[in-house]
Amino acid sequence: MTTGTKKYSIFKRKGYLWFTLAFFLVSVVLHWYFGWKVFVEEQMQHGQPVITSDYISEMMRDTMENWQSEFLQLIWQVAGLAFLWYCGSSQSKEGDDRKEEKLDFIIRKLDPERAEQLLAAWKEKYPDH
Known part of the structure; x- marks a missing residue:
């Protein structure tokens, strides 16, 4: 681990x-x-x-x-x-990429001070395939 x-x-x-x-x-x-x-x-x-x-x-x-x-x-x-x-064909990734971008936007709006820290931690915990 x-x-x-x-x-x-x-x-x-x-x-x-x-x-x-x-x-x-x-x-x-x-x-x-x-x-x-x-x-x-x-x-x-x-x-x-x-x-x-x-x-x-x-x-x-x-x-x-x-x-x-x-x-x-x-x-x-x-x-x-x-x-x-x-x-991850282009058809299946379109929706995922769009959702991630929307969620990143929402997180940045809700907690601007900690957003980048949270996003970086999540990216490390759940890396892209």
Whole structure:
């Protein structure tokens, strides 16, 4: 800890990201695992040999179909907007910059003697990203 502010590890600061990544990886692994079980069963029912390259092609096709229907339609809209807002795209920063400027103006009007000291302390405590 430094000057009253807490320093968090990247795992705590980005906890949602790590959880989502882990959830995604587990779901992909399970999708491919159960896909393998079904593929082997179907090949045996039809008396066909189990060829790994055929399985990979089939699963890549299925995975891409899922991504195309789900990711491109819904997930990108949600995740893309959240990512751009979080990263500070020009659209999301406009409102924040405007609000900060207004608040700084109000603070300077309400307490002109201590305003600069307060603003400097807050800037140190809550630095810009």
